[in-house]
Amino acid sequence: MPCLRRGASVKTVTRLAGPSSSAAFPATPRSGLIDLRSEAVAPLHPEVRAALCQAPEGSDSYDDDAAGHELEARMSEMFGMASALFVPTGRMANAMAIGLLAGPGTEILADADAHIVRSEYGLAARLWSIQTRTFAPVGGRLNVLGVEPLLSVLENTTMPTRLVCVEDTHAACGGAPQEFKALRQLAERLAQRGVGLYCDGARIWYANVAQAVPWRAYGELYDGLAVSLVKGIGAPCGAMLLMREDRRKEMRDMRRMLGGAWVRPGPLASAALRALDANAADPARDCANAALFAQSLRAELPDLHVLQETNIVMFDVPDSALFFEKCRADRVLVFRFTPTRVRAVFHRGISADDARTAALAVRDAHLSSE
Known part of the structure; x- marks a missing residue:
C-alpha cells in the first residue's frame, strides 16, 4: 500500500484512459482544492465542453x-x-x-x-x-x-x-x-x-x-x-x-x-x-481511487470505521461540522452526510495523488479531534 506523503502536487495533470486518452484535465479543480463533495463538481472533459x-x-x-x-x-x-x-x-x-x-x-x-x-x-x-x-x-x-x-x-x-x-x-x-x-x-x-x-x-x-x-x-x-x-x-x-x-x-x-x-x-x-x-473509463478509475483513499485511511487510522465499495467513502466522526472545517483548512472538501458521518465522493477530477493527499488531510483532522 502506498504510504501517505505530502509530496503530491495539487496541480498534477492526469490523462484520461479510453477513447480520448490524449485529452488532459486538471486533477484538482477549483483553484487547488481537492473537492470530494459530489460528482457534480467534477470538471467537464474538453471534448464534452x-x-x-x-x-x-x-x-x-x-x-x-x-x-x-x-x-x-x-x-x-x-x-x-x-x-x-x-x-x-x-x-x-x-x-x-x-x-x-x-x-x-x-x-x-x-x-x-x-x-x-x-x-x-x-x-x-x-x-x-x-x-x-x-x-x-x-x-x-x-x-x-x-x-x-x-x-x-x-x-x-x-x-x-x-x-x-x-x-x-x-x-x-x-x-x-x-x-x-x-x-x-x-x-x-x-x-x-x-x-x-x-x-x-x-x-x-x-x-x-x-x-x-x-x-x-x-x-x-x-x-x-x-x-x-x-x-x-x-x-x-x-x-x-x-x-x-x-x-x-x-x-x-x-x-x-x-x-x-x-x-x-x-x-x-x-x-x-x-x-x-x-469518459467511458472514468467509473472504474473513480472506484480505484476511492479504494486507495479508504485503504490509506484504514492503514493510518485502524480504529476508524470506513465504508467503501465503489466510488463513495463514508466514515464516522464525533462532529462532522467541525471535521469539515478542519479538512477545508487543509484544502480538502468533504460532505457532511449526518451530524456524525462524513462522505467523500471520487470523480473524474480526482487523481490517485489527490486520493493520497486527501487521506492525509482526513487523518490529520481526525487526530486533532481526539
Missing part, C-alpha cells in the same frame, strides 16, 4: 431535436428498453417513474435509507397521493425474503402495493451495489404478483464496475430505470428515464407538466453523447 458549442439546433417543443433523439435512442438500445426520455434531473426522473408506474391511491415500497425516501421532499405523497412504506436494508442491499411479506395485494382492505423501488448503487450506504442475483430473484417474484420494480440507478455506472453484467441485463429486470448522465459519465446535467413499455408520449406529457420541458436540448444532449464515449 466543445460539444456544447457544436450541437445541431432543434426544438424539443416540436420533438425534432436530432441530438436529443440520438441520445434517447442510444440509451434505449444500450439498456434494451422500449422508451427513453432525456430529463433535467434525477429527481424529476424518479418523480415521473413513480407517478407512471404506481399511480394515485396506491403504495410503493422502498428501503428506509433510499434517496427517494430521505432526500426527495416526500414527492410520492405530495405529487401523486402515493403512500410510501419502508423496509430495512442490509448494508444498503435488498433482503428479498424481507420485501415480499410486505406486499399489500388485498385492494378491498389495504392500499395495494404497485411498485418496489431499489437504489443502485446505494448512496446512503457507502455506494453499496445491489447483488444482481438478488435483483433478478426479486423481479421474478414481483412479476408473479403483478407488482412493478423500479430502479433509481443514478450511479448504475459504478454498480456495473462492481457487478460486471451487460447493460441490457439491467433493462430486463426493471419496469422503469433512471440513470444520471452526470454521475460517472460527466455530462453537464441531466438524467435518462427508461421504461420497459413504450410510454414515451406519457413521459413527455408528464415532463412538461412538471416544468421540465426543454426548449433547445441539443447542446446538452450532444455533450452527454460525447461524455458517454470520452
